Amino acid sequence: MPLNLVAPIETECIQPMRYEFADCILDVDRHVLLRGGETVPVEPQVFDLLELLVESPGKLVAREEIIERVWHGRFVSESTISARIAAARKAVGDDGKTQRIIRTIVRRGLQMAAEVSRDSEPAQQSEHRTQQLKYARGHDGQAIAFAVSGEGPPVLRVGSIVYDLEAEWRLASERTYVSAMDAKFTMLRYNKSHQSHWGDPCRANYEGVAEDILAVTQAAGFDRFAIVSEFGGIFSALQFATKYPERVSRLAIVGGWAEGRDHREGVAGPDSIRNLIIEGWKNPGSGYAVGSLLSYFPEGPLETVREIVGEMQALYSVEQKLYQRDSGNTASVLHLLPQVQCPTLVLHGRNSAVHPLSEARKLAAGIPDASLVILETANHIPLPGNDVYDTYIETLQGFLSAANE
The missing domain is CATH 3.40.50.1820 (Alpha/Beta hydrolase fold, catalytic domain)
Structure with a gap:
C-alpha cells in the first residue's frame, strides 16, 4: 500500500516574487528572466546576482555580500566576478560603459540603478x-x-x-x-x-x-x-x-x-x-x-x-x-x-x-x-x-x- 506521509522541505523563499525594471522582468518563482517579453537564458549565478540587486534597488550591494550570496562565501577570482557582472549587464540590455541598470561603485560593490517594482504572485x-x-x-x-x-x-x-x-x-x-x-x-x-x-x-x-x-x-x-x-x-x-x-x-x-x-x-x-x-x-x-x-x-x-x-x-x-x-x-x-x-x-x-x-x-x-x-x-x-x-x-x-x- 502507498504511504501517505508528507515531508515538506523548507526553502529560503516561500512567497514567490516578480521584479520589473527597465524592459525586464525577473521571475524568481520560475527562475526566468524576460526582456522585452522574450526569455533571456542566464546562468544560475547570473540570475542569483540579478536577484540580489533587485531586492535592494538604489542601495549599495557590497562585494562581500555578492560573494556570500552568489558563491556561498567561497573564494573566487576578480576575473570570475567581473565575468558574471558583465553577463548580468548583457542579459538586461546594459553595458559597462553606460551602466544605466547595473552601476559599479568603485572598490565597494554594485548598485541597481534602474527603478524596480515588486509584485507578489498568487499565494497558491x-x-x-x-x-x-x-x-x-x-x-x-x-x-x-x-x-x-x-x-x-x-x-x-x-x-x-x-x-x-x-x-x-x-x-x-x-x-x-x-x-x-x-x-x-x-x-x-x-x-x-x-x-x-x-x-x-x-x-x-x-x-x-x-x-x-x-x-x-x-x-x-x-x-x-x-x-x-x-x-x-x-x-x-x-x-x-x-x-x-x-x-x-x-x-x-x-x-x-x-x-x-x-x-x-x-x-x-x-x-x-x-x-x-x-x-x-x-x-x-x-x-x-x-x-x-x-x-x-x-x-x-x-x-x-x-x-x-x-x-x-x-x-x-x-x-x-x-x-x-x-x-x-x-x-x-x-x-x-x-x-x-x-x-x-x-x-x-x-x-x-x-x-x-x-x-x-x-x-x-x-x-x-x-x-x-x-x-x-x-x-x-x-x-x-x-x-x-x-x-x-x-x-x-x-x-x-x-x-x-
Missing part, C-alpha cells in the same frame, strides 16, 4: 518554491520518496544528474529545469538512489526499478503518462515501457545510450572517468572530481558543474560512484528497443564524448516510431546557460505536449 503558486515529499512502497519494501508539481498533462521523470530529490532542489540548474517543465506539465519525480545495492554492476536490477516506477505512479494517481528519461534512467524507463506499454503515452530519451563502453567497438585503454573518480572523489571539490563531471559537461557552465559535484560527493561514496560508472559501462538495452510501442524522441549532443552520437543513432534506429534530434553541443545534456538550452527545452516540451493532441 508558492508550491513552486517549496517541495513536498510523499512516499510509496518499493518492490523491496523500502519507502520511495516522490514529488508532484506543476499543472498539465502527466509526465514522469526517470533519471537525473543527482538521483535525489532534496539534492536536486538545492541545485539552481535543476530548479530551472523543473520550473520550465512545471509550466507545461504535471511533473512526477522520485528518488532513485535507494534502488542500487552496490553489488555486482553487471547485474543491476532494472527489473526491480520497473516495479518501483509502477508503485510510485500508482501512488501519485498517474494512469497513462509520458516519460522523460535522462542518463542511466533510460534502462529503468525502457524496462517499464516494455513491461507496461498501456501506461506509457510517449518516451523521451535524453543523453541515453544503447550499449555501454564495454560493448563498443574501437574503445581501448583505461576508463579515464573511472580513474578520475578513484583519484579525487574523496576530496571535496577536488580537480579530479570536477574533471570527472566536466567530461559530461565540457561547455559548463563551470560553476554549475562545481555545484553538482558538491552535491554528488555528499551523496555518494567512491564505491557507489564506481558502481554507477561500471553498471553503465556494462549495460545493453538492444534487446528491449524493438519492444517499445509508444512514439519516442531521442535527444543527444552532437559532440558528446562520454556516450557518442552513434549510441543515440542505435536507439533511434532500434525503436519503432522513434525520432532523433541532435543538439549542437558538446555537453551530454544541456545545462542552463548553454546556447542550446532553450532549444532543448522547447523541443522536449513540444514532443511531450503532442501526446494530448
